Amino acid sequence: MASNSAMSNGKEAAKVNGEPVLKRARDGLHELLRSHKEPRNKVTVVLGAQWGDEGKGKVVDLLAMDADIVCRCQGGNNAGHTVVVDSVEYDFHLLPSGVLNKKALSFIGNGVVIHLPGLFDEAEKNLQKGKGLQGWEERLKISDRAHIVFNFHQAVDGIQEQQRQQQGGKNLGTTKKGIGPAYSSKAARNGLRICDLVSDFPVFEEKFRVLAEHFLTMYPTLNLDVEGELAQLKSYVVRLRPLVTDGVYFMHQALTGPSKKILVEGANAALLDIDFGTYPFVTSSNCTVGGVCTGLGVPPCHVGRVYGVVKAYTTRVGVGAFPTEQDNVTGELLQSRGREVGVTTGRKRRCGWLDLILVRYAHMVNGFSAIALTKLDILDTLEEIKVGIMYKVDGEVLPSFPANMDVLTRVKVDYKTLPGWCCSTEGVRSMEDLPPQARDYVHFIEDFLQVPVKWVGVGKSRESMIKLF
Numbered sequence: 026m027a028s029n030s031a032m033s034n035g036k037e038a039a040k041v042n043g044e045p046v047l048k049r050a051r052d053g054l055h056e057l058l059r060s061h062k063e064p065r066n067k068v069t070v071v072l073g074a075q076w077g078d079e080g081k082g083k084v085v086d087l088l089a090m091d092a093d094i095v096c097r098c099q100g101g102n103n104a105g106h107t108v109v110v111d112s113v114e115y116d117f118h119l120l121p122s123g124v125l126n127k128k129a130l131s132f133i134g135n136g137v138v139i140h141l142p143g144l145f146d147e148a149e150k151n152l153q154k155g156k157g158l159q160g161w162e163e164r165l166k167i168s169d170r171a172h173i174v175f176n177f178h179q180a181v182d183g184i185q186e187q188q189r190q191q192q193g194g195k196n197l198g199t200t201k202k203g204i205g206p207a208y209s210s211k212a213a214r215n216g217l218r219i220c221d222l223v224s225d226f227p228v229f230e231e232k233f234r235v236l237a238e239h240f241l242t243m244y245p246t247l248n249l250d251v252e253g254e255l256a257q258l259k260s261y262v263v264r265l266r267p268l269v270t271d272g273v274y275f276m277h278q279a280l281t282g283p284s285k286k287i288l289v290e291g292a293n294a295a296l297l298d299i300d301f302g303t304y305p306f307v308t309s310s311n312c313t314v315g316g317v318c319t320g321l322g323v324p325p326c327h328v329g330r331v332y333g334v335v336k337a338y339t340t341r342v343g344v345g346a347f348p349t350e351q352d353n354v355t356g357e358l359l360q361s362r363g364r365e366v367g368v369t370t371g372r373k374r375r376c377g378w379l380d381l382i383l384v385r386y387a388h389m390v391n392g393f394s395a396i397a398l399t400k401l402d403i404l405d406t407l408e409e410i411k412v413g414i415m416y417k418v419d420g421e422v423l424p425s426f427p428a429n430m431d432v433l434t435r436v437k438v439d440y441k442t443l444p445g446w447c448c449s450t451e452g453v454r455s456m457e458d459l460p461p462q463a464r465d466y467v468h469f470i471e472d473f474l475q476v477p478v479k480w481v482g483v484g485k486s487r488e489s490m491i492k493l494f
Contacts (some may be wrong), residue, residue, distance in 0.1 A: 027304050028094060033050075035287075036370050040073065040305065045215055051215045052325065053221055055482070057391075061448065064281075064324075064327045065281065065284060066280045066281070066284065066287060066289070067325065067329030068280075068287045068289050068290065068323060068328055068329075069286070069330045069332070069355075070330070071084050071085050071290055071291055071332050071334060072287065072312065072313065072319055072332070072333055072334065072387075073291060073294025073312065073333075074295070074334060074335045074393070074396070075340070075387070076294055076296045076303075076341040077293050077297055077334060077342070078105075078296060078335055078336070078342065078367070079334040079399055080400060081334045082122045082290075082480060083107075083290065083399065083482065083485075083486075084490070085108075085121075085278050085489050086123070086435075087480070088131040089122070089125070089126045089129060089288055089485045091122035092126065092286045092287065092288040092487060093129055093286050093287065094129060094130045094131075094132055094274075094279055094285060094286075094287045094288070094291045095122075095289075095290060096131075096133075096134055096321055097121045097132070097133050097137050097289075097292060098134045098136045098137065098316055098319075098321045099119050099292060099310040099311060099312060099316040100137060100138075100204070100292030100308065101118075101132075101137060101138040101145040101202060101204045101207065101311065102119045102140055102144070102198040102204075103293070103308065104292035105118055106118075106122045106290075107453070109486045110155070110455055110487070111155065111157075113157060114154070114158055115151050115154060115155070115158070116147075116150075116151065117147065117151070119133070119139060119143060119147055120148065120165070122290060123163065125250045129301065130165075131166070132165075132166045132275075132276075132321075133165070133171060133231070134272055134321040134322070135172070135311060135320060135321070135322065136171075136311075136320020136321065138172045138173070138203075138204060138207040138211070139167070139173055139219065139322055140173075140179070140202065140256045141258065142177060142277065143202070143213050144256065145261070162267070162268060164183065165186065165268055166269065166272075167268045167269050168219065168273075168275070168321075169219050169220035169270065169272060170219070170274025171218060171219045171272070172208075172210070172211045173219060173222065174203045174231075175237075177249055177254075178201035178203030178204075178206040178210070178240075179202060180203075180205045180247055180248065180249075181206045181243075181244055182201045182202065182204070182206050184247065185206070186199055186262065191294075198459075199343075204308065204309050205308075205319055207309075208309035208310060208360075209309075210236065210448075215235070215236055216236070217229065217233060219269055220269070222265070223262055223266045225261060226262065230255055233251075233254075234356050237249055261402050268301055271490075272321070272322060273322040276321050276322050276323055277322075280323065280324075288324075291316070292310075293308045293310070294312055295384060295385075295386075295387035295390060297312055298310075298311055298313045299311060301313055302392050303345050303433065303435075306343065306344060306346075312404070313387075330393055331391055331392060331393055332393065332479065333387060333396050333461060333476070334389065335396050335397070336379075336469070337466075338363075338377065338379050338400070339377045339379055339383070339405055340359075340374040340376050340377075341376060341377075342375070343372070344406060346430055346433040348436045348438050349378040349379070349438055350375055350384075351378065354379070355377040355378075356375070356377060357376075358406070360374065362403045363376070363403040367372045377462045378412060378440065379470070380413040380438070381412055381413060381414055381473050382414070382415065382416050383415055383426060384436075384474060385474055388476055389405050393474075393476050395474050395475070395476060395478065395479035397479060397480040397490070398480065398482065399480060399490075400482055401450060401467075401481055401483050402449070402450045402483040402484060404446075404466075405445075405446065405448065405451075407445040408445045409444055409445060410445050410459060411440040411441070411442050411471065412440060413439070413440055414440065417437045417438075417439065418437070423481060443462070444465075445462060446460035446461075446463045454488075455489075456493050477493075477494070480492055480493065481493065
């Protein structure tokens with residue numbers, strides 16, 4: 026029977042979808058609105074705007090100097106960031122490159138897939154290079170919800186690549202780090218997470234054996250060492266347990282507590298995103314801004330500035346369409362001057378002119394607040410520089426970046442040719458000291474994208490990043 030509050034003059038109150046409409050007192054609603062405040066802490070995000078290898082690590086390292094927390098939200102050790110500090114070159118694949126800041130906490134979120142032998146090996150190798158990583162375990166936290174990459178995931182990755190080559194003559198060019206198979210296990214809901222490993226090992230062991238048998242059934246030639254891998258994983262538990270935390274609670278406390286600078290370090294890049302990239306030649310995670318929310322448990326209202334990192338030219342590792350590729354002397358010059366070799370794979374990167382259609386598409390997806398333009402100095406010796414500004418297929422202008430890779434392979438690029446500056450920019454530390462032609466190049470990019478360039482990189486170290494505003 027309806028309550029008195031739901032009756033008016035003997036009639037039942039109005040209903041919507043069978044439910045009574047509850048009217049909030051106007052004063053109470055105003056009070057609720059007045060009490061709503063903007064989030065105190067917002068995350069600053071650094072994302073790649075091309076096919077990766079843009080120099081994100083350098084930008085992150087720059088911003089991490091005064092950060093309180095530096096996070097990874099997706100990907101695995103298929104990513105590769107090189108950071109130079111005090112003339113020491115550190116290579117990171119799983120660890121956030123902000124781990125070099127001894128005053129900051131580093132956090133690996135639930136969206137990351139973690140190969141534990143790779144994690145500890147990476148830390149050990151960087152410890153041998155310099156003092157930057159000393160005490161890293163005291164300032165690293167790992168989400169208990171992060172999935173684990175097992176050795177058999179890596180073996181399966183290699184088998185799948187071999188099968189693609191045999192069946193279609195085209196592989197995807199994966200890093201063979203097991204990332205795709207691990208995310209497949211996650212999606213199939215038979216994956217195992219960090220929380221499984223550190224809680225009850227006998228239960229974990231049973232699930233691990235089931236998963237290993239599942240892959241062995243699918244790939245009979247798979248060479249598995251179940252007992253050896255279980256022993257290795259068990260040996261990590263004591264060392265791993267102090268690092269593991271409830272990632273959602275950790276981020277909530279960071280976002281809603283005292284004022285903090287929180288930095289999110291994207292891995293891979295926009296055109297490698299599983300949804301928005303050049304599918305199927307992509308990675309297995311969301312490397313665009315949405316991955317920050319799902320990979321860390323961060324509400325969208327807590328996402329602040331989003332910085333896109335853009336190399337002054339374009340590179341790509343592996344196979345797949347590449348409209349502005351220069352398979353010629355220019356491409357070789359960019360490759361050699363830019364030392365374009367993959368940190369993770371050691372493969373030479375394909376090189377070409379800057380593609381602003383591609384970068385504009387990345388901006389559409391990510392909504393960049395500003396751009397960090399890296400490796401401008403690599404263009405120092407060129408008499409003229411071309412920039413891709415329009416795609417055409419069969420003479421028709423494409424209004425946007427195509428989803429279909431068959432279409433992308435047929436694209437003809439219209440270029441804007443700009444004069445080079447033919448002098449060294451290394452050592453330049455202000456925009457005013459750049460050659461006029463170099464400044465014009467930067468301004469052309471800003472005008473085309475309608476996004477300001479905040480930093481310009483003219484060297485390898487963090488000091489070589491010229492801050493414009």
